[in-house]
Amino acid sequence: MELDRPQVRQAARRCPALLIAAPASGQGKTTVVAAMARMFARAGRRVRVFKGGPDFLDPQIHTLASDAPVYNLDLGMCGEADARWRLSEAAAEADVVIVEGVMGLFDGQPSSADIAERFGIPVMAVIDASAMAQTFGAVAHGLASYRLGLPFSGVLANRVGSPGHAAMLREAVPADMRWYGAITRDAEAALPERHLGLLQAAEIPDLLARLDRFADALEQTGAGVLPEPVAFAAAQKPFVPRLLTGRRIAIARDAAYGFLYPANLDTLRDLGAELVFFSPIAGEALPDVDAVWLPGGYPELHGARLAARDDLWQELRAFIDRGHPVLAECGGMMSLFDTIVDKQGQVHRFAGVLPGRALLQPRFVALGTEWVDLPEGTVSGHTYHHSRTETDMPPLLCARRADGRQGEAVYRRGRLTASYLHLYFPSNPEAVAALFSA
Structure with a gap:
């Protein structure tokens, strides 16, 4: 499948941004994205969250966390032009842009890595460290080096067992890779799921309290310090004729x-x-x-x-x-x-x-x-x-x-x-x- 050709670059709109990915599904990306959005939003920063892929459920969680609509970025279903103008619009009005990847970082054609590379968005990998020690560093290294040109920023350890476990993981991370910190396992605050994914946001009565709990944990990691702003090319929203006026x-x-x-x-x-x-x-x-x-x-x-x-x-x-x-x-x-x-x-x-x-x-x-x-x-x-x-x-x-x-x-x-x-x-x-x- 051929992707849309890039538009001619115009004056860039600069905004701190991060694409949060993982080596596979089930690593805790959605929880980390929602916690980060909640952390920034309650600090008074304007947050725009996007969901990679065609998901319906995760965006409901992120909408509550960020207090703003959440749109999908998918170079296949939505197309590059659609992603380009939405990111441009977000960068013009927000203090922070966060994109949640889909599945593993390189999974699918196109993948989350394609989005990061196409728009120059730094990647933070979330890795479930609950059943690993030094191998954490090998996984992080593999994600960062698998594709040349990928703007890989760093890694965050999720579901960590103890401060000692976190220290072991940090020591295993390559010296030239940013350590975004570690989040301890918290089964009571975990987001409930069913066969199609997470429960819908309206079905989790204490969702905001859960997100606040994760945001509190994230604040202790230093993950709130984002990389240098990304320059998003200016792009206009496509014209839509008013063909349904009066209906x-x-x-x-x-x-x-x-x-x-x-x-x-x-x-x-x-x-x-x-x-x-x-x-x-x-x-x-x-x-x-x-x-x-x-x-x-x-x-x-x-x-x-x-x-x-x-x-x-x-x-x-x-x-x-x-x-x-x-x-x-x-x-x-x-x-x-x-x-x-x-x-x-x-x-x-x-x-x-x-x-x-x-x-x-x-x-x-x-x-x-x-x-x-x-x-x-x-x-x-x-x-x-x-x-x-x-x-x-x-x-x-x-x-x-x-x-x-x-x-x-x-x-x-x-x-x-x-x-x-x-x-x-x-x-x-x-x-x-x-x-x-x-």
């Missing part, structure tokens, strides 16, 4: 339907749409609108409550039958089938708009960036789900993956578009406007 779009948003990119909401507003949020699990009716968006989430975890929403599903079926546009993504699409079978084998009756059922699986079924050539235009997106569908309904078409293989099915019924694919609206605002148009 009202209802968006499901609650614990069952919470996978929403802030960039997607911004794009709809830039297109001129009025956004109306409603909660299916709270019993709210379908608003009086021109179009509906059912995003992804966890409908299977709220099966009993959603199965009792006959009123909502009847309204939605009638809405679709009248020819109104509806976009249903992942969990939103699952909700439109006749039933959902959860991990315990419990069958929940849902909307009955699409024939068939969705069945939760023990592990993930699909993962990756895809592009879909809709009749309205090509849009990029991402898929990650732990369910599969059984339906006799033929798809309108299938998305395509970066390697050319067939991707997710896309179903159409009237003006309903349904798929496991989470679309990234800024990749083609005009196509998105057509999806939600009359």
Whole structure:
């Protein structure tokens, strides 16, 4: 896959920045990023956090920690031009820019290392040191030297057992590498998880207290002293025509339907749409609108409550039958089938708009960036789900993956578009406007 070509460099915008990466998933990157954002924010500094990759859950944590919207940086799904102008805008208004990497530093094509190298952002590696001693230094050395030209800054030890353990780790780090410090294991403050990752921020009632506890620990490490400011090339936000002026779009948003990119909401507003949020699990009716968006989430975890929403599903079926546009993504699409079978084998009756059922699986079924050539235009997106569908309904078409293989099915019924694919609206605002148009 060819990345976007760099734009012509203009006057740079300088801002301290750090990309926080790790040798693998599960090392504690999200906790460290949130703690750092919280540490700076409560000290009165303006913090802008970005999440590498197409994640929905970590940005919710970082939004609370930084008190600012968190956007995704992904050179595949979002593209380099999108990342460039967002970083430029952040650098112009913030005191600190923090980027959380995805998976291991060099994992994926493109990877977190590609983001760091492309924009000159220093890398701080977080390494889970709970089960290692001097090998910590070897891992740090390998991350720093694996790719020539990578702006590697230093390393932070996470889940350290004692001051003596921390001293041993520091001694093992190469002399020319910055030691950002060590954070002791704190199981009581750890962020809870489920099958798709961390719990949603709203589901952790004491989240801010947990983040404060980690921020307190981080303040003792010296990690708050950032490298020299990064020069981000000035770049303008792309023009978006107001093709949805006067149109009202209802968006499901609650614990069952919470996978929403802030960039997607911004794009709809830039297109001129009025956004109306409603909660299916709270019993709210379908608003009086021109179009509906059912995003992804966890409908299977709220099966009993959603199965009792006959009123909502009847309204939605009638809405679709009248020819109104509806976009249903992942969990939103699952909700439109006749039933959902959860991990315990419990069958929940849902909307009955699409024939068939969705069945939760023990592990993930699909993962990756895809592009879909809709009749309205090509849009990029991402898929990650732990369910599969059984339906006799033929798809309108299938998305395509970066390697050319067939991707997710896309179903159409009237003006309903349904798929496991989470679309990234800024990749083609005009196509998105057509999806939600009359």
